Amino acid sequence: MVQMATKLVVEPIFEAGFLPCSYGFRPRRSATDALETLRKLGARGGNHVLEVDIRDFFGSINHELLMKLVSRRISDRRVLKLLRLWLTAGVIEDGRRTELVSGTPQGGVISPLLSNIYLHVLDEVWTRRYAHLGTLVRYADDFVIMCRTKKACEEAERRVREILKRLKLEVHPDKTRRVELSWGKQGFDFLGCHLRKVLSGKIWERERKRVYFLQRWPSQRSMKRVRQRVKELTSRKWNWVKDLRVLIKQINPVLRGWGNYFRTGNAAEKFNQVDTYAWVRLRRFLVKRKGRNLRAGEAEKWTREFFVALGLHRLRGTVRYPGVA
Structure with missing residues (x-):
């Protein structure tokens, strides 16, 4: 109840500053909105995707950095104290309490909001400095970047690694990859769907042109x-x-x-x-x-x-x- 009450007070303050590239756990935004954005980007020439997986995201959030980000907009010491208390709640093993020094408690009412506050740094830096490389589409800690060229996609990966390093996060080396969508060569999974470019049969029959559209179906x-x-x-x-x-x-x-x-x-x-x-x-x-x-x-x-x-x-x-x- 206390977490929910705190969330109701804090969320509007941060929501006002969140960017359009963020879709997860936000009012009037959904996974379908994120998927639709990708479909439209694919129709406008997006042929390369950077698929990013953050290694142990919820367990790697740095408490001090998160509290600094929160305190930029929240000055009430009581609220800040509550948030820190929830972050460091820890676990009890063999009757002894171990305090957490990083991570957020998954399943907590306020955890999705805290994760959005933390990754807002990624949204902000990308939008301000690297949007020319590709479009970021993020749902909580799950995100992809759609680019027009292979070169831009390669550069996007380097920049993402740099930004995440500032946040004391790592990309998973085996689950992070670059995907070429051209001619339906490859596809990728995002938010439960498999996305891949498919040849338009109607246009081929009518005009004998090979036109590919980004489609999606359950993964x-x-x-x-x-x-x-x-x-x-x-x-x-x-x-x-x-x-x-x-x-x-x-x-x-x-x-x-x-x-x-x-x-x-x-x-x-x-x-x-x-x-x-x-x-x-x-x-x-x-x-x-x-x-x-x-x-x-x-x-x-x-x-x-x-x-x-x-x-x-x-x-x-x-x-x-x-x-x-």
């Missing part, structure tokens, strides 16, 4: 996660459920929530795959539960429509963007 990791959740909800541990509608009520929020997040973009094929997977898992669940009592031809009636009639949520996708979603 392999996102697909794996939703399948795993559906699999868990249709495993043998749910055999106690007599009425299948009870099980479907557990699955529907998973499908609906996942579908709402990915409803914009080019997710139609992936939607159909997950939709089919949910139906197949439910059918398999019934077959296994019946076991030797399964009568010949009985499973044939367990069609997709059978489960939909019991209330199963359908995932149906078309190509949609925010203006029409």
